Amino acid sequence: MTLRRFGVIATAVCVVVLVLVCLVVSGVLDRHASVALDKFTQLTAAIAAMLSYWRAGLARQGAARRWRLWMAAAMASLVVGLCAWIWGQVFLGVALPSSTLAQLGFMVVPALTLCAVVVLSHGGSGTFPGNRSRLVIVLDGLIVVGSLFVLTWVSLLESMVRAWATTGLGFASVVAHPASYLVMLVVLLVSSWTHRSVRQLPVLFIALAGLAQSASGWVFAYLVSKGATAIPTVADIGFMVSPALFFLGSIAPSGTGRERGGSARLRAGELLHLLVPYLPMVVTGLFIVVGTATGVRLDPLEIYAGLSVVLLVIARQLLTLIDNVRLLDQLRESRERLRHQAYHDPLTGVANRALFRERLNAALAGPSPVVVLFIDVDGFKDVNDNHGHAEGDEVLRIVASRLQRCVRAQDVVARLGGDEFGVLVDGYPQPPEEIGRRVLEALREPHRTAAGAHEVRASVGISHRGAFDPSLTADDLLGQADAAMYAAKRLGKGTVVVHGSVEAGVGAEVGPEMGPEMDPELT
Structure with a gap:
């Protein structure tokens, strides 16, 4: 698809979504009709994205095929979650939070999307090639999310979880959905700087869709923790927009385009790759130090979460050291091989x-x-x-x-x-x-x-x-x-x-x- 044709389709989709959002949040329709229009709009866009990713994947080969099929599976999980949610909220009128099947379907989406990003980054050229680079990217995402979790838990989330835990849903459903999208966004950010194959238009729309899901997910978690049994439609805007953005990502023209200032961009990518997992950890550490110095007491969950982040950093450093040793060995072998080729006869193997x-x-x-x-x-x-x-x-x-x-x-x-x-x-x-x-x-x-x-x-x-x-x-x-x-x-x-x-x-x-x-x- 050409960029001009995609621009026309994207404009039309955005106009339709904007009209539907305005109709849902304006109050023109009654509560039940607004929720039904909201969820069926999400379901329609999710089905369109699933079919589009599946069709685009079958028409391609290699990594371009595999990452689109992973995205088709992610959209299928979103369809399952939406169907379960619609059945419980629209037809049966079940009070929030919804069924376990709906929550499971929603939480699997960012995990499958993360697999698609890893496949895409591994299939193209990158600053940090190799099988271990995929694991390092995932570790970076977990370190960032773990650090942010400790920071937000100390300042905000603890009261939310305690309030919601009394409903019986438990901790996993409180933060797993928006936090998993946060992991996906961090991995996308790091991958886009270290792998040129990730710097393309479809991935941008996937990132925007994940951002919309995460934003509404945190709002949803906060409102339910306060005892809300009905979520205002305005808080659902991110959920409503996200499937449409996933669909645009499925039809957006791919290709990384020409790099400008390649060497400088590469150096910036290497610097970001080194600093991303440590900056939020440093901020979180300073916050905890200041808090404990002023009398704040850490509970066991905060301590264990902080130790987990430290262990993840240690694991990342060990992988980095292993990669450095391997690269040094390869460099040494390459130099020896070049020296041997320069000073030995290629036919007989003796000196030249x-x-x-x-x-x-x-x-x-x-x-x-x-x-x-x-x-x-x-x-x-x-x-x-x-x-x-x-x-x-x-x-x-x-x-x-x-x-x-x-x-x-x-x-x-x-x-x-x-x-x-x-x-x-x-x-x-x-x-x-x-x-x-x-x-x-x-x-x-x-x-x-x-x-x-x-x-x-x-x-x-x-x-x-x-x-x-x-x-x-x-x-x-x-x-x-x-x-x-x-x-x-x-x-x-x-x-x-x-x-x-x-x-x-x-x-x-x-x-x-x-x-x-x-x-x-x-x-």
């Missing part, structure tokens, strides 16, 4: 060139001997060409895994690019050629994958620093290892060349005169 270079610079800053192996996988191109890139990737994973197993845990294995790997050994306990021999032995076995076995070898170039030399850089060692690797490729597959000597296969060594620094073609 950046981490290898960082660790090499750190090793060169110390006094320990340092060995760098530059490894080129021979025969890898044939695997890629004949079996596809997926098979080639699997072979690279096997190579990386074998390289990790043939060195110590503190040594660094890195994929430097393509089919080239590097190994950094800091403080090696054996001669450099022994490390190269272990690498050749590790890669000699066939590389078995799901598609078969592949024979690949490696050409290994090694450079090393025996004693601390501040003039030797990471580029120097990498360049020497790279040149030694190319010398190994010239000698054939499965060969290790140490900068300054050559080891063919796993056997005989060739003297320094064949080293890469002595070969002019390698420089």
